[in-house]
Amino acid sequence: MCPAVRTSVSSLLAALVVLATAAGASAAAPSRVLVLGDSLAVGLEPYLGTMLQPSEVLWDARSGRTTPQALPLLRARLREETPRTVVLSLGTNDGSDPRRFADRIRRALAAIPAGVCVVWVDVNRPPRKGSYVALNQVLRDAARKDPRMVVVDWDRAVLTGRVTLPDGLHPDPAGFRLRSRLVANAVAHGCRARPS
Known part of the structure; x- marks a missing residue:
């Protein structure tokens, strides 16, 4: 040669x-997981990161945040990088109109790249802002149409008594640990089944 x-x-x-x-x-x-949401996302912070090892968790959570407030933040975060999974804790502070919420879900999903798994925690809240049942239905409808999406059934965990809500909305520490475990399971199992 x-x-x-x-x-x-x-x-x-x-x-x-x-x-x-x-x-x-x-x-x-580690694969990155972006958690974006309201006070119920804030409460996950002490627990979720350790449950998602070796994933790196990026946090953008603030009390009182609505879905319309979150959409520009979601788009800005996704311009910076593309995580493997986006966890959304949104809808609790929205109104009760399912058509509006369905449009917000559609816009959130349109902003998230095709190969990214979307884990969205459903709603359970006091009736002061109106019924939330229809909001959860449009979340489930969206998940049936979009194979990237996994809905975490927080509402069922609350209604079956697995969680205590001292103020009628936010769980105690044991409840936030359970919420974190439900999210971590959705990321580990639901997202693995989604197309990459």
Whole structure:
């Protein structure tokens, strides 16, 4: 083999080793999870991160946040990077009109790239803002239409007495741990079944 060919083959092999090492490193790197939402997302922060190891969790949660307030923040976050999963805790502070909420869900899903899993926690709240039952129905309808989407059934956890809500909306620490576990299970199992 002539020296020029030998040098080219050696360079090619070296490049392949570098690519294989980089691919292995990226496969082992933690996958990012963006959590965006309201006070019920704020309450997940002490628990969810440790349940999602080795995922890196990015937080953007604030008390009182509505879905319309969250949509520009979601778009801005997704311009910065593309996480593997987006967890949304939104709808609790919205009105009770299911058509408006369905449009907000549609806009949120349109902003999220095609290969990203979407975990959306459904709503349970006091009746002061109107019934939330129709909001949960449009969430489930959206999940049936979009294979990326997984709905976490928080409402059922509350209605079956698995959770205590001292103020009628926010759970105690044990309830936030359960909410975190439900979200972590959806990320681990529901998202794995979604197309990548």
